[in-house]
Amino acid sequence: MTDLPGYRHLASGKVRDLYAPDGADDLLLLVASDRVSAFDVPLEPAIPGKGALLTALTRWWFGRLPDVPNHLAAGGPAVPEAVRERAMLVRRLSMHPVECVVRGVVTGSGYAEYRETGAISGVRLPAGLADGDRLPEPIFTPAFKAEQGEHDENIPFDRVVELVGGDVAEQLRDRSLAVYRRAAAIAAEAGLLLADTKFEFGAEPGGDPAVLADEVLTSDSSRYWDAAASAGGRPGVSFDKQIVRNWLRANWEGTGPPPALPPEIVQQTADRYRELVERLTGTAPEGSTLVR
Numbered sequence: 001m002t003d004l005p006g007y008r009h010l011a012s013g014k015v016r017d018l019y020a021p022d023g024a025d026d027l028l029l030l031v032a033s034d035r036v037s038a039f040d041v042p043l044e045p046a047i048p049g050k051g052a053l054l055t056a057l058t059r060w061w062f063g064r065l066p067d068v069p070n071h072l073a074a075g076g077p078a079v080p081e082a083v084r085e086r087a088m089l090v091r092r093l094s095m096h097p098v099e100c101v102v103r104g105v106v107t108g109s110g111y112a113e114y115r116e117t118g119a120i121s122g123v124r125l126p127a128g129l130a131d132g133d134r135l136p137e138p139i140f141t142p143a144f145k146a147e148q149g150e151h152d153e154n155i156p157f158d159r160v161v162e163l164v165g166g167d168v169a170e171q172l173r174d175r176s177l178a179v180y181r182r183a184a185a186i187a188a189e190a191g192l193l194l195a196d197t198k199f200e201f202g203a204e205p206g207g208d209p210a211v212l213a214d215e216v217l218t219s220d221s222s223r224y225w226d227a228a229a230s231a232g233g234r235p236g237v238s239f240d241k242q243i244v245r246n247w248l249r250a251n252w253e254g255t256g257p258p259p260a261l262p263p264e265i266v267q268q269t270a271d272r273y274r275e276l277v278e279r280l281t282g283t284a285p286e287g288s289t290l291v292r
């Protein structure tokens with residue numbers, strides 16, 4: 001975390017920091033760090049360029065979704081050079097306590113829940129689905145945002161209605177599904193399968209009750225798979241922390257402090273993040289070491 005002149009530190013998550021600009025109560029500065037976590041454990045060292053890549057990706061998606069109301073601020077105070085490329089100045093919203101997850105594929109924790117109950121977040125699914133199978137239609141599988149350090153809890157749509165009211169619940173669901181469908185179509189053009197993603201929305205004071213917030217369609221909030229490699233129902237190769245997860249699983253018993261990631265794992269992970277941005281946006285980001 002950095003000391004930012006003109007800003008006050010508000011909160012830090014495992015991989016992000018939140019600041020308030022002095023004298024602009026309606027704005028926030030969301031700073032993506034280079035930190036990485038896996039299995040909910042923060043790891044060392046950082047992945048160089050990760051925060052800038054994920055921020056670039058969120059900005060790019062907001063640009064591709066111009067008719068979806070989002071939280072980017074139109075103006076505001078200068079953002080310090082030290083964090084500029086990994087920071088977003090956003091309007092301060094009243095955040096809904098719901099993780100708006102959309103799945104086009106059953107995998108991960110959703111697959112585990114399906115195996116146990118035949119449903120995910122109360123959405124009943126056909127019998128016989130295997131890990132990595134595509135669904136006939138994307139499904140909205142909301143989760144309740146747990147306190148930091150706790151696991152989010154999948155909840156049925158009725159519970160979303162109790163939390164935010166019926167009208168807003170329907171908007172969260174409908175916007176989430178609409179954005180997922182459009183993003184999945186754009187990703188498909190790049191040979192990518194958007195397996196699932198998580199959105200967060202907030203209410204604009206006195207305005208739109210379902211503004212798209214947070215990071216959007218990044219590899220930290222989404223599973224992107226190579227479409228060719230995941231054809232035929234095999235779980236895909238993720239463009240995210242899979243390299244880190246695999247290494248950690250093979251090199252750590254899960255108790256005590258985790259070992260430091262070796263340089264080659266850090267490099268492979270950084271390359272994988274860059275490859276995703278390059279394939280999606282068609283441009284090699286700053287500092288790219290990708291060999292074409």
Ligand code: PZK
Nearest residue numbers: 012013016017018071091092093213214
């Ligand atoms: C908001 N977070 C997540 C937690 C972080 C970030 N537009 C907004 N208005 C009000 N609040 C938030 C947002 C957004 N986006 C986002 N928490 C609140 C978070 C911890 C550290 F850097």
